[in-house]
Amino acid sequence: MASGCEKGEKVQVGKSDLEEKILETATELFAEHGYVKASVRDIAKLVKGSNSCLYVCFKNKDEILFRIITDVGSDLLNELNKVISKHDDPVECLQDMIFTQILFSIGAAKKMKIYLEEQYQLPPSLKEKALDQHRQLYDLYYNKICEIEKQGLLYQKIDKVVMTFGIFSNINWVYRWLNPIGRLSVEEVALQITDMLLRSVLKNSPLST
Incomplete structure (x- = not known):
């Protein structure tokens, strides 16, 4: 070469x-x-x-896009699995997962933009492989929500699937509006979003009454 x-x-x-x-x-x-x-x-x-x-x-431009997308997905899965391995308490774990993913998304804003906005450009065979990573991410959160439910701590008026996608929809688009040099630091924003989302899924939270 x-x-x-x-x-x-x-x-x-x-x-x-x-x-x-x-x-x-x-x-x-x-x-x-x-x-x-x-x-x-x-x-x-x-x-x-x-x-x-x-x-x-x-092989082609599609493969370059696929590699960018799947590299981001793999990195995020690795970060979340590290978080999961550190926690026995499902509530603390979910809290740390949300916070970690927000920081990850902000720190890799350009890659996340491609990951979320360009995936539909992939041909069907590659798109299906990329979507499999999305399903793995979804399962990590859904399973953790199920663990919280087993402990009797989950807010029951919202379906668990809705909860899971609700968490994703709030996390995924932070990179589009957050100003890294704004009034609040990146960490402060991440903590506040994490607190808001966690309160929305817990049974005895003031936001879940």
Whole structure:
């Protein structure tokens, strides 16, 4: 493989390094211009290679998008599973999960924008694989809500599926409106949203009466 990935040229970077550079560049372009408007040529130009350079690492632009989306999903699943492993109490665990995901979403705002807004651009076979990650995330929260219910602490007037999707809908779009240099710090915003969501699902919360 070559610096420009043309036949006869010598390799200046390893394939894994090139992949990361392509993914970082594509993330910037997809987040700023959208997946449809950002071309392989645009990515190659910023990577300082040719179109063929990208095709050494990825079959097509769809595969680049898929990799960005699934990398984000894997990172988020790993973070949430770390949280789950630390807690025996389901209420404390759910609280920490919500807080952790909010901070994750804000810290990876560009990637989250692609993860949430561009997934529908994937072809059916790749989209199904990406959606499987969404289902895994959903299951982590739904199962934790079920554990809270078993302890008799869950607010019973709201269906557990509605609760789970309600948590996601509040967390997922924080990156779109939060000003990182606003009046409240990122951590303060995350704590307040976490408190609001947790109160909405607990049986004896003032917000659940």
